[in-house]
Amino acid sequence: MITSNMTGLRTDEDMETFLNVNKSKIAVVNFGSSWCTHCQALFPNFLRLAGESQEMEFAVAQVDYMQSAASHVTFTPTLSIFRRGRKVDEFHGSSPQQIRDRVWLQKD
Template identity: 30%
Template sequence: MGEGGEKAERGKLPVNEQGNLMTATGDENLKDIFHTIRITKTPAVINYGASWCHVCNQILPTFWELSKKFPKLSFVYADIDECPETTQNIRYTPTFHFYRDGERVDEMFGGGDERLHDRLWLHS
């Protein structure tokens, strides 16, 4: 990792070159992201995790790397502790929600680099 701060902090993602990767900073920000996904119908994946979740921290660097391989998808990381109101129905971390045409079309629970890659490929 370079000096540009590319290494992901615990529970946070660096911005990638395509600009299709972001971290929700709170409930209002996540609501705005949902609104943008619905209005623009941008294909997206939201990774719900937590800083205390070991599996979440393991898959976060992969999530970042995959965002560069799938530039047409928007990648969002939302920490359930930072967005408690909008993530109250999330029961497992990590949980991935996939959106197409403004609607949630799929979800995946747990980690697994290959599983995540394959699911992203399916939805890209």
């Protein structure tokens, strides 16, 4: 089940709105695509983390449809963490522990 703090992003405008609406929170964006097997493997763990971290906002961004917002993505999945609307961390991979550690580092 999708959590209340999880959003799907398909356009650059969706990304801009998501970051603006959540400027007061930490936002974690998972850039991936439906054909990426690593992205598919990551999703259940990403969803679980969102459920455990209700003070943060999470989003899954489809790179195939986003030209500007995903222009920095060279590998999928790429996870970006935003604070006050600005990117403060970015990493690649699907290791659940790596994701938890990086998100934990940004918590207040």
